Amino acid sequence: MRFLSNFRASQSNKSLHSQIKGGREAALFFGYPFTFRHQPQHSRARPRTASFSYACKSRIPIPLRTAGNCYHVPAMRKTVFFTLVLLLGVVTVLQAQTLPARLEFRHQGLKVETTSIRNRVELAPIMTLLGGEAAYSASAGVWALSLGENLVQVAPDRRLVLINGKLAEAQDAPITSPGGVAVTLRFLDEYVLGPFGFHLDATAGGYSIVAGVSAGRPVTVRPAAADFSATTTLVLSLDRAADASVEARPGGGAVVLMPRSAPRIESANRLRSRRVRAVIAAPGRIEVDLKPGVGLISWNVLTTPDRVVMEFGSAPPTPTPAPIIARPVQRTGPRPIVIDPGHGGEDTGAIGASGLNEKELTLAIASRLARILRAAGHPVRLTRDGDVGRALSDRAALANRLDAQVFVSLHANAWTAPSVHGAETYYMSLDDRASDAAAQSTADLENRADGGSLDQGSTLDLILWDMAQSEVLNESARLALRVQARLNALLGLKDRGVKQAPFVVLTGATMPAVLVEVGFLSNSEEMKQLASPDHQQALADAIALGIGDFLARQ
């Protein structure tokens, strides 16, 4: 298929010529069913001394000057040429990424040869090589890979992996293969061999499975420090999620352990702190050099965005404290009430048939509620005072940072059954998370406590933490009851009661916190009421009275 027979270029033009030649060689190398044929410009078709011919006038002439000669290639031809070069590049990349059909894996003197399919290798032979097992559960749709005490569960076409009971999300999914299940080398290294205590080493003709942790994938770390009067907060922002834990160095300082990552510090020279001297990356860890007398008080690994947060202070270094919930900042003066108008920005929330948005409704009621509470002498802060989006986790964090005495999140409900109506008040459910250490970390760096924090490293502290949470929970229940009672009494609303559920927006609030659903936008009657300014005012009045009742009994 000689479809480029008319392609012309200067034989003496080295750059273009070499591209064509390179393309031709590449085409031959990859077995293309065609070749480029480059033709000297001084061929019969065009005079050697031609500059801009008539044929070129209708196109953009591109002169190619070499050794005093002027040639030109029509733009269209050039476009075709570069398209082909680009495609050849893509082919080359794809070729480079394709695994050989057969790959050899070695482990402790044994070897096994596996086939590859769609850039993935069969897992079963590798598990056999390691002395482990791979079993498929049809009802679960999951492959269970076990070796010793370790269990890794993977599912074809799913990026989710359950590693010893902990959920992880891989970059690519396993696939169903003739041998059962096949995974990419990256998946194999990170999510199968890693949990089993091995890693892959490339060898001639294949890979060696060796004990220990690999150098890991690179992760860029941007450090930032903020000095407070008694503590310093160091935030290490990561460009991707990474397993990390922090340990205090016995002789001072701290180390962030990132066993499957190769951290790289960015903009370290911009780090200025009274307590942190330097942040130094090493394979699998980050060393934090502290000034004398400074120790690690707490640490936390957070997501969205991914970051490691550490708090240092003059307190003597503790033996690796666990992630903590910091105490709210001790303020002077009256503590504010924080009102959270639900949703906002692109997140409209529920939308009624009339077009009434939940985000607009909650802001309208929140503004009225704020006015009422301010008139009663309470300082009030709204989590948003306009149509702006705000992360759910930031809302309670604001209340924590302000050491609010009450946090009220306002929402409007929706349900498929249009008959369902009424207001309801929720408070946080902790029964499913009290034992979950990860859940205890939600009131995080945003709380920025100067006054230290609970150390959950000991049983006593865990009990204390549990008691503190129970106290907040009891207070939240009381607040919810007061607010709901006023909603019922003043508005004659159907009592949908006080309920508990783990709402994101209430997670981590360290003060009495409730979420009020003011009514159902999916109920046409209630939607009309909710749209009315009088009803909005009545709702705000009722909620304000409920808050007042609660505060009066504090």
Place this chain on the structure above:
Amino acid sequence: MKLRLILILLAGLAIGSLLAWLLVAGSSQVVPVAEVLPAEAPPTPTPAPEQKITLFFAGDDGLLHPEIRTVPLPEETTARIRIVFAELLAGPRSSLQPILPYPAELRTVFVSPDGRVYLDLSGPPEALEGSATELMLIYGVVNSILLNTDVVAVQVLFDGTERSTLTGHLDLSRPLVLNKYLIGTS
């Protein structure tokens, strides 16, 4: 003009040829996919015994209400979960409301050694709204599974991804336990 047309045709032909070649070249390294045989033991020839299961559907009061029905129920946890989910998807036989607002597909079930379960459901075709929708869907599934299996907690995932929340209310980032506050008494 004619030359331009020819060039366009040639370019199209070239791209087509390259793509065809790519497909051919790629397939040369792909091992033909055979039917995968489950590695676990084949199902027992005897049918699962019929047992009563408790399913939760939504009432007009916005709470979950139990509905008891008798179905063949195998012993194995993931198989039981699939039966329970299929019954939930089939919907209530009483005047209660379905909890699943769309025909969700249960794709994968991960069971951790400590009894936590991760359900991977197909996501809603369009955005859902309202905390009631979220609470009924999630706790209808969670409560129903917890009451009919030996599972201790359930995390619901959508489209193979951990979601922090579905409609902006409920925290779905970790396994949930039975929520008795959402169960109606009448």
